[in-house]
Amino acid sequence: VRKRRFGVWRYRELLPISDNVEPVTMCEGGTPLIKLNRAVDGHVYVKFEGANPTGSFKDRGMTVGVTIAKHIGVKGVVVASTGNTAASAAAYAARAGLACVVVLPRGGVAKGKLAQSLLHGARIVEVDGVFDDALEEVFTEVVINGKKDLYPLNSYNPWRLEGQKTIAFEIVDELSEVPDAIVVPVGNAGNISAIWKGFKELYNYGLISKLPRMIGVQAEGAAPLVATWNRKSETLLEIEKPYTIASAIRIGKPVNWLKALNAVKESNGTFIAVSDNEILNSVKDLAQYEGIGVEPASAASLAGYRKAIDLGILNRDDSVVLIATGHALKDPDTISKIF
Ligand code: F0G
DSSP, rough: OOOOGGGGGGGGGGGSSSOOOOOOOOOOOOOOEEOOOOSSSSSSEEEEEEGGGTTTHHHHHHHHHHHHHHHHHHHHHHHHSHHHEOOOEEHHHHTTOOOEEEETTTTOHHHHHHHHHHHHOEEEESSSHHHHHHHHIIIIIIIIIIIITEEEEEEHHHHHHHHHHHHHHHHHHSSOOOOOOEEEEEEEHHHHHHHHHHHHHHHHTTOSSSEEEEEEEEEEEEGGHHHHHHTTTOOOOOSSOOOHHHHHHSSSSTTTTHHHHHHHHHHOEEEEEEEEHHHHHHHHHHHHOOOOHHHHHHHHHHHHHHHHHHTTTTTTTTTEEEEEOOBGOHHHHHHHOOO
């Protein structure tokens, strides 16, 4: 008897993992696609990734990444994180019986996420600086100093992106068509790259006959890809001291920048910057007009959609999916500050 599969592993045939590998899973994925009724006019849906086991889309990548880590027999995993990757790695490592080290920017991680890393038993290392410094620390320790028993699971690890590409598969399954555009909050730029990979695979297999435009949204104070895109630079225009209230995407040197630029270019999309105020207004509108509670970074997608309409990048009759990347409970402090 074949076990009924749910979420990410429903698409196992489209994941490059052989049948003898046993997944480390908590039924992640299969998240709601919710049509907006009041916050905006038009055919706009929210893919509510807050409904994943640890409350963010990171679980889609982590189920695959930790499955591989366990399969190859490492002792533990390590990630740098603004919080959600850490929470997810901690939970999946616990489930797999692996150690987990999370390297975090001191003072830069929302309370709910920090609590999750503690809860699931990760070892927490704090670094002075921002996410980019934490990632540098992981590079130095694991790649240069050769800590071979710690498997790195940041989104330059291709297995992460394999899991996250299932967002595209679910959108097509649910809508039975390809939306005109996907709007994605961008930090380290893994997710937008992964979702684009998912759509392109469906297209290359002949399962869909058009591709969506990929719209990447960054916060004004942490918008290296917007700058790189607008100035048509061939190298990343890094931000040394990124700042936004949306701590999840407070990133100045996104590791997947080139993949993300290519995704946006190939899909005839664009990058858009939104202000912290626009982000907070979108948090509020999703919550109070639609009942959808998201953390600030997630609301960058609605803020970006509104800006894209204003700028004439998108039309009101375009069908659009906004990726709401993480749950409101992740960041209670920011919410208490606005209301
Ligand atoms: N939204 C949320 C809630 C996130 O946590 C992240 C990334 C993003 C959007 C951006 O996704 O990095 O693939 O472009 N969070 C990472 C972390 C950096 O450490 O949790 P991305």
